[in-house]
Amino acid sequence: MARATALIIFISALLPMSALAKDTRLWNLTANTLTSVQLSPAGKNDWGRNQADNDRDHTVDHDERLKITDTPPGIYDVKFVDKSGRTCVVPNIEVREGLVFSIEEKSLKNCAK
Template identity: 50%
Template sequence: MRRVLASITLLMACTGALHAQGKGIRLWNLTTATISGFQLSPVGKNEWGPDQTSNDKDKEVDHDERLRITGVEPGRYDAKVSYRDARQCIVRNLEIKADAVFSIADKDLEDCKK
């Protein structure tokens, strides 16, 4: 009986820890194209982090798809967004919150270059 109670207690503790972790930070692609690269930098620094599309199974983020963002603390960031046609755009001053979804849309894209 003690083993059963100990097992139940351990299971409940593990379940609670997983629930507390939440879903993490996620990007919601509301642009009209598939994103092939996505990097973040603290606002105004141009210190681009790793390509977050590597977190996706097909390494791209389709329209209306969400992408899990890793290794990033909540705060304000600029984003470099790359597309299949070699176009790169910047999204400035994104607010990223813990365990929340942030989105980008075509209207957010600036400084697009091929």
């Protein structure tokens, strides 16, 4: 048992910390594919880069999870554009390191085409 524990500790020491940490992700539960996803600290209207660029095809399909990068934990407004051309802002989303947050179609109220 002690050997197994020592081996796990040894292997863990060789892995970069990023390999041990889980990614923060957005789960798209809207009705459409997202083509742009930006975050701003809540109420600041200071939009960051397009997080959809983190995906291989630069879009986030319905029921797909998107890795969120360069975003410390906090409360954010999330702005997205979907394939239908709709732009929505979802206020006050809690982003926690290593966890998944979702945007659901039923919660969308601030959208324009």
